[in-house]
Amino acid sequence: MSANHLSLVDQKQKPATTGMITPAGTIEQALEQFRLYQELKTRLGTEEDFQPFKNKKTGEVRNHPKKSFVRKVQRFFNLSCEITQDEPLYDKNGKMIAWLAKARAIHLGTGAYQEADGSCSMDEKIQQHQTIHNIRAHAITRAKNRAILDLVGFGEVSAEEINEREYYQANQPQQKQETxxxxxxxxxxxxxxxxxxxxxxxxxxxxxxxxxxxxxxxxxxxxxxxxxxxxxxxxxxxxxxxxxxxxxxxxxKTVIDVDPETGEIIDPDVSIDDKELEKILSHSNGGEF
Structure with missing residues (x-):
């Protein structure tokens, strides 16, 4: 009995067989999986399931899947998704500045799973959306989308990953340039x-x-x-x-002086002093001028 016990211990402590990590399936199976995902996008996805974003540097426009399409992926590939972290984040003054979440997507057929986290800060939101409900919902959506797309979506980035301010700007109608x-x-x-x-x-x-x-x-x-x-x-x-x-x-304003006795307008440009007046009178004929 003692020998058997020792034998069992030795067997457990035996090093694992060394070798390369190999794919879970063949290349053909991997390509088929990718084809299925792409076909899901074109045949089950609608225009409302994707959000176009333009790369500011290259000008390239890419369609990122929204939450609605990620949920279709979840059902199509038979996945469950659970939240394993759901809590606020505070700054040193006790003010809530963000929400943290973590999700685990599980393939019900094989038990394979993928975990991913998500967060959303207050300053990502435009002012009218800066509420606890909105940042919590956005953080959870990000965590779920990441977990699901990392498991079966070949790491595709969802639209909810985009900062809401950029998302908001991307959806504004383009204004014509002013002349x-x-x-x-x-x-x-x-x-x-x-x-x-x-x-x-x-x-x-x-x-x-x-x-x-x-x-x-x-x-x-x-x-x-x-x-x-x-x-x-x-x-x-x-x-x-x-x-x-x-x-x-x-x-x-033009200032006009009026003689208080005669009511005549006194033009300052032709006014004369007493000496000039005496000179004129001395040369005048009968005082008329």
Missing amino acids: PEQRRQRGIKAMYAAANEKKLTKEETKTIMKAETGKESANDMTLDELRKMYKYFKNHSSEELKEVAKAHLVQN
Whole structure:
């Protein structure tokens, strides 16, 4: 009995046979598996199952599978997927900044499995989506997608892997490029809006525009001048702007003196002093001139 026991111990401690790690199947079987996955994409996948993304460097557009397609992969290949980690991440001040998740995808036929983690931070989300529910759901989706696609999807990256800010930008309609004149017209509207915001009258606005640019009409201004005036109106208070306008209005106003006895307009350009008047009178004939 003792000998048998020793024999069993020796058998357990015997080193494993050395050799190369070999594939689980033949090359043909691997190619068939890949073909099945690609066929699944083309025949079971719909346009809504994929999100196109453009590579900013190369310009290449690639379709990344969404959560809906990954779930089709899970059913097609007979997989189960369970969450093994589901918890928030806090910074040193106790503020929650991200969510962490880990998933395990298991092939029910063979027991083969693949684990993968996923995380999502608050700053990935656009402001209206920065909620605990959204970042937790996104982290879990990433973990599941990675585990499933790593197991049978040949490591394909899902659309949910993309930062939401990039995802959001990718889905915005492309705006037509403005012409220089369209940009200038937009500048005119912005400048007048800034002036109206400070409760300036049309006269005050034109006075300040002329003082700063030498032009009374916005239609005569360049785009740089419009930017300058926009910033000028924005950076000064309503009271300051009205004082500036008042000062320029007084400075530019023509001052007319009127003789209080006769009511005649006194032209300052032809006014004479007493000495000049005596000189004229001494040479005059009967005092008429």
